[in-house]
Amino acid sequence: MIRQDYDLSACNTLRLPARAQLWGEFSDVSELLTLLSAAAASHWPVRVLGGGSNVLLAGDIPGLVICPRMAGVQVLRQTAEFSWVAAEAGLSWHDWVVQSTAYGHGLENLALIPGTVGAAPVQNIGAYGAEAADFIDSVTGVQLSSRQLRTLSAAECRFAYRDSVFKRELARDFVITRVVFRLPRQFAPQLSYGPLATWSATAVVTPQSLIEEISRIRRSKLPDPQQIPNAGSFFKNPVVSAAQAAGLQREHPQLPCYPQAGGDVKLAAGWLIEQAGWKGRWSGHAGMHRDQALVLVTDGTAVYTDVERLQQQVQADVLSRFGVQLEPEPQLF
Ligand code: FAD
Ligand code: NAP
Numbered sequence: 001m002i003r004q005d006y007d008l009s010a011c012n013t014l015r016l017p018a019r020a021q022l023w024g025e026f027s028d029v030s031e032l033l034t035l036l037s038a039a040a041a042s043h044w045p046v047r048v049l050g051g052g053s054n055v056l057l058a059g060d061i062p063g064l065v066i067c068p069r070m071a072g073v074q075v076l077r078q079t080a081e082f083s084w085v086a087a088e089a090g091l092s093w094h095d096w097v098v099q100s101t102a103y104g105h106g107l108e109n110l111a112l113i114p115g116t117v118g119a120a121p122v123q124n125i126g127a128y129g130a131e132a133a134d135f136i137d138s139v140t141g142v143q144l145s146s147r148q149l150r151t152l153s154a155a156e157c158r159f160a161y162r163d164s165v166f167k168r169e170l171a172r173d174f175v176i177t178r179v180v181f182r183l184p185r186q187f188a189p190q191l192s193y194g195p196l197a198t199w200s201a202t203a204v205v206t207p208q209s210l211i212e213e214i215s216r217i218r219r220s221k222l223p224d225p226q227q228i229p230n231a232g233s234f235f236k237n238p239v240v241s242a243a244q245a246a247g248l249q250r251e252h253p254q255l256p257c258y259p260q261a262g263g264d265v266k267l268a269a270g271w272l273i274e275q276a277g278w279k280g281r282w283s284g285h286a287g288m289h290r291d292q293a294l295v296l297v298t299d300g301t302a303v304y305t306d307v308e309r310l311q312q313q314v315q316a317d318v319l320s321r322f323g324v325q326l327e328p329e330p331q332l333f
Contacts (some may be wrong), residue, residue, distance in 0.1 A: 002038065002064065011067075012052035012333075013114060013225035014296075016304055020065035027069045027090075029142065029149065029177055036147050036175075039064045046144055047333060048175050050089070050116035054123060054231055055333040058304040068118050068177065073099055076180065084137055086180045089118025093125070101207040104183025106135045108210040109190055112218045114225065114232070118176040122166040123329070124159045128193045128214060133159035135183055139166075141176040150174075161266075162236055162329060221292055230289065234296035234311070235269045235326040248322060269318075269326055270294035276317040286310040 006023030009015055022044060026032040039046045045063035049055065071091035076084040083103040087096050093115050097107045109130035119125075120132045121139050133154065140151045158165045166174055189210055191200045195217050196210075203209060223230050240248075245257050245265035252275070258266040273279065273293040280290035285302035287310070289295040296310060315326050 002035070006065070008049075008052070008057060008061070008065070011049060012055055012057050012231075013229060014056070014231050014298060014302070014307065014330075015229040015300055016057040016298075016302065016307070018057035018060055020061045022064040023067070024064055025067045025069045032066070032068075032142055032175060032177065033147065035064065035066055036142065036144065040147070046175075047172065048118075049333070050119040051092075051114055053114040053225065054119065054330045056231070056304065056307065056328070056330050057333050058308075061333065066175065068116065068175075070177070071095075075103060078103075078185075081185060083183045083185060084180055085183060086178050087117045088178045089116060089141075089176050091117045093117055093120055098211065100181065100183060101211070104181075104185045105187045105189075105207055106130065106183055107181070108207050109196075109214060111211040111214040117179055121157055121159070121164055121176060121179060123162045124164050126162065128196060129190045131159070131161075133157070133164075135181050137180040137182040139176055140178050140180070141174050143170070144173045144175065149177075161239065161260075167331070223289055223291075223295060223297055228289075229298045229300055229302070230295050231330045233269070233294045233329050234288075235273070235294060235314075236329045237266050237269045238272075238324050238326060239264045239266050240324065241265070244323075248324075252322075267324065272318045272322055272324060272326070273314055276314070276321050278314050278317065283310045283313055288314065
C-alpha cells in the first residue's frame with residue numbers, strides 16, 4: 001500500500017522535519033517490483049530509507065520513499081572454515097550481529113551500530129578495526145534504472161573506507177534486498193583498538209562478552225538518538241598524504257595519526273574538531289556533542305539549515321586551523 005504525505009521526522013535519527021510525498025514498505029522482492037512499477041508508470045523518483053541513522057533530510061521529498069521490512073536469515077552453505085549466511089535488508093543490524101555468532105564470527109566489533117542490514121554495505125560500516133566489507137560475500141538487490149534483480153560480488157561493490165559503489169555509480173539506483181556474509185567459524189577477535197586491548201588483558205573474551213563490552217563502551221560514549229537526536233559521526237576521518245600528516249604532527253605533536261595501507265595517513269576528525277574549539281559548543285539548535293566532538297547533536301527542534309550552518313562553521317574552523325577539509329559522513333537524502 002502506498003501512503004501519501006508521510007511524516008519522516010520520526011524516521012531519521014537527527015529528527016529533522018520532512019515529509020515524503022509517497023511512502024511504501026515492501027516485505028519481499030515481488031512487493032518491491034510492484035512499487036517500482038507504480039513509480040515508473042507515474043514517473044515518481046524513488047529513494048530507499050532504512051533506519052534513517054545516516055541521512056540528512058533537507059526538506060520534503062518528492063516521489064516515493066520505500067522501506068524494506070523483510071528480516072529473514074538463511075544459512076546457504078557451511079564448510080569447516082566458513083558459513084555463508086544471507087540476511088535480509090530490513091533486519092536490524094544489531095539483531096543480525098547477535099544472531100550471526102551462531103554461524104561464525106567477525107561482526108562482533110560492529111555491535112550496536114544503528115540501522116538495517118540493507119544499509120550496511122552502502123557506507124561499508126565500520127567500528128573498532130572491523131568493517132562490514134571484511135565479511136560480505138555478495139549483495140543482491142534491484143537496480144532502479146533497469147528494474148532487474150542483480151547480485152554484486154564483494155569486488156563489484158568496490159568497498160573502501162566508509163565507501164562503496166552504492167554511494168557512487170549506483171547511488172540512488174540500487175535497492176539492496178539481501179546481503180550474503182561469509183563468516184569465519186573460528187573466533188579470532190580483533191582487539192587492537194585501545195579500549196578493547198585494555199579490556200581483553202583481564203577479561204574472558206567470548207563472542208558474547210565482546211558484543212557486551214562493545215555495547216557498554218558505545219553506550220558510555222555516544223548519545224542515544226532516542227534521547228539526543230544525532231547521526232553518529234558527522235564527519236569522516238580525513239585521510240591525508242604521509243607528508244601532510246608529518247607536517248601537521250610537527251606543529252601539533254599530540255595529533256592522532258593512523259597509517260593506512262598504501263602510505264596515506266588517517267587523522268581523527270574528532271580531535272581536529274575538539275582542538276578547533278567545537279567540543280560541546282552549540283550554534284543555534286545544533287551542537288557538537290560534549291563527550292564526543294565528532295557527533296553532531298540537536299535539541300530536537302533543529303531544521304536542516306541549522307545542521308548545515310554548524311557543518312559549515314566546523315569545516316571552516318578546521319580548515320583554517322589545520323588545512324584539512326572535513327567531509328560529512330551522512331548523505332543528503
Ligand atoms: P539510512 O540512514 O536509512 O540510509 C543510509 C543510506 O543508505 C541512504 O543513502 C539510503 O538511501 C541508503 N540505504 C538504506 N537502506 C538501503 C537499501 N536497502 N538499499 C540501498 N540503499 C539503502 N556507522 C558506522 O559505519 N560505524 C559506526 O560505528 C556507527 N555508529 C553510529 C552510532 C550512532 C549513534 C548513529 C546514530 C549512527 C552510527 N553510524 C555508524 C551510522 C549509521 O548507523 C550506519 O551508516 C547505518 O548503516 C545506517 O543504516 P540505516 O538503515 O539507518 O540507513
Ligand atoms: P575513538 O576510539 O575515540 O578513536 C577516535 C578515532 O581514531 C576513531 O575514529 C578511529 O578511526 C581512530 N582510531 C582509534 N584507534 C585506532 C586504531 N588502533 N587504529 C586505527 N584507527 C584508530 O573512537 P570512538 O568515537 O569512540 O568510536 C569507536 C569506533 O566506533 C570507531 O571505530 C568509530 O569509527 C566507530 N563509530 C562510528 C560512528 C559513525 O557514525 N561512523 C559513530 C560512533 C562510533 P575509525 O573511525 O576509522 O575506526
